[in-house]
Amino acid sequence: MPDPSPARRAALDLIDAVFAHGRPLSENDAILAPLAPADRAAAQRLAADTFRGLERADRLLRPHLQKRPASRVMNILRLGTVELCTGGAAHGVVSDCVNLAAAGKRTQGSKGLVNAVLRKIASDGPDAWGKLRVPRMPRWLRDPLVAAWGATAVSAMEAAHWAGAPLDLTPKGDPAAVATAVGGTVLPTGSVRLDRAVQVSALPGFETGDWWVQDAAAALPARLLGDVRALRVLDMCAAPGGKTLQLAAAGADVTALDLSDARLARVRENLARTGLSATLVAGDALEHEGNYDAILLDAPCSATGTLRRHPDLPHAHQGQRITELIGLQEAMLDHALRLLKPGGRLVYATCSLLPDEGECQVEEALSRHPGLSVLRAEAPGIEEGWRSDEGGLRLRPDFWADRGGIDGFYMALLTRTA
Numbered sequence: 001m002p003d004p005s006p007a008r009r010a011a012l013d014l015i016d017a018v019f020a021h022g023r024p025l026s027e028n029d030a031i032l033a034p035l036a037p038a039d040r041a042a043a044q045r046l047a048a049d050t051f052r053g054l055e056r057a058d059r060l061l062r063p064h065l066q067k068r069p070a071s072r073v074m075n076i077l078r079l080g081t082v083e084l085c086t087g088g089a090a091h092g093v094v095s096d097c098v099n100l101a102a103a104g105k106r107t108q109g110s111k112g113l114v115n116a117v118l119r120k121i122a123s124d125g126p127d128a129w130g131k132l133r134v135p136r137m138p139r140w141l142r143d144p145l146v147a148a149w150g151a152t153a154v155s156a157m158e159a160a161h162w163a164g165a166p167l168d169l170t171p172k173g174d175p176a177a178v179a180t181a182v183g184g185t186v187l188p189t190g191s192v193r194l195d196r197a198v199q200v201s202a203l204p205g206f207e208t209g210d211w212w213v214q215d216a217a218a219a220l221p222a223r224l225l226g227d228v229r230a231l232r233v234l235d236m237c238a239a240p241g242g243k244t245l246q247l248a249a250a251g252a253d254v255t256a257l258d259l260s261d262a263r264l265a266r267v268r269e270n271l272a273r274t275g276l277s278a279t280l281v282a283g284d285a286l287e288h289e290g291n292y293d294a295i296l297l298d299a300p301c302s303a304t305g306t307l308r309r310h311p312d313l314p315h316a317h318q319g320q321r322i323t324e325l326i327g328l329q330e331a332m333l334d335h336a337l338r339l340l341k342p343g344g345r346l347v348y349a350t351c352s353l354l355p356d357e358g359e360c361q362v363e364e365a366l367s368r369h370p371g372l373s374v375l376r377a378e379a380p381g382i383e384e385g386w387r388s389d390e391g392g393l394r395l396r397p398d399f400w401a402d403r404g405g406i407d408g409f410y411m412a413l414l415t416r417t418a
C-alpha cells in the first residue's frame, strides 16, 4: 500500500494531538518541523479546516456509522469528509485516507470502513454539506456567550468563525505604502488587510521587516497607550511580540517580558527581522520588579476571540483552565499597577470573548484600587459602538462584517493616581 501524503498524515497527527492531549494546532511544531514548507502549510490548513467543519462532518458521518470508531479512525473520516465536501478530488482523497488507515497498526483493520464510508460521502456529501447549519461553538463556550451577548450575537459570531479571517498586517511605517506594496487595503485603525490567501514570507516587505502579521484587533491595545516616545514601557506578556514591535516602532524604550523562553525566541526573531529593539526578559510577570511610565498587559486568556483563525481551540480544552486564568489575570493586573508610576498609563487586554476575562476584570480592579480610573480610549478608527459600560473597548468577531470581521478582544486604558 502506498504511503499516505505527508501533509495528510501530519494533519491527522495534529488533529489527534488536539483531541488526545489538548495541544492546540499552533503548539505542535514537532509534528510540522520535518515537513517541507508547502506540506507544512497544507497540513495546517487541512487540520484547521477539519476543526472548522467538524460539526458538519460529524453530522454527515453519523448515518454511515453503526458505532463510533476508534478516535484516530474517526479523525481520518472527519479529515476526508471535510476535504471531500469542500472541493477535494474524490478519488485522491478517498485513496489517501485509506492509505492513512493502512499506515497505522491501530487503524489498519478499519481500511475497509474508511473506504466504504468516504465513497458514500464522496457521492452525496458535497450537496448535503451546504444545506447544514453554520457550525456552532461547543456548549461549554456557547452557553456563557449567549448569556453575555444574546443568541443573535452569538449566531453572528459563529457566522464569522465559519467565514474565517483575512490576513492583517501592522506596518512599521506608512500604512499606505505597505498596502500598495502587498496589494491590500488600509483599515480605519491603520492595519493593512489582504483578502486573498498568500504565502506570508513571499510578500514584499517581509524580508525587510516593513510589517508583521497581527489581527487588526490585536493591534489596538498598543495604540491606546498613545505617544510612547522615549517612555519606559513594560510589555508584560510579550511573546510572540506583535505589541512589542508596535511599541518599539513608536519609539518606546521597551522591556519585553514573558514566562516562556521558547516564545521569547520568537520575539527575538521578530525584532531582528524588523530591525527594532527591546530588552528581553524571561521570567514570571508576578515576580518582575521595576518602575514604568506605561505598561501593556496582554494577559494569558482563553483566546476565545481568535476562533476565526484557531477553530481547534474549543476542542483542545473544555474551558477547564478558565478559572485559573481569571485568577492569574487578576494577580497580574494588581502586580502591574504596583510597577506603574503614579499618573502612568496601563492597558489591560485579553483576546477573549468572555466578560469574566475583560469587563469584569476591570470593574473588579476599580473596586480593589481606589486611585485607579479608566481613561477614554482614543485611537484612529475606534467606533462608538465598541465602548463598554466601564469605559473599555469590546471587539467581537461579528463586528466589521462587511470588511471581513475582526478578532474578539477586550481592552481598557487605565491610570493610577495613588
Ligand SMILES: C[S@@+](CC[C@H](N)C(=O)[O-])C[C@H]1O[C@@H](n2cnc3c(N)ncnc32)[C@H](O)[C@@H]1O
Pocket (backbone or CB within 6 Å): 218, 236, 237, 238, 239, 240, 241, 242, 243, 244, 257, 258, 259, 260, 263, 283, 284, 285, 286, 298, 299, 300, 301
Ligand atoms: C496573549 S499572549 C501574549 C501575546 C503578545 N502580547 C503579542 O502581542 O504577541 C500571553 C503570553 O503570556 C505569557 N505568560 C503566561 N504566564 C505568564 C507569566 N506568569 N509571566 C509572564 N508571561 C506569562 C505566555 O507565555 C504568552 O506568551
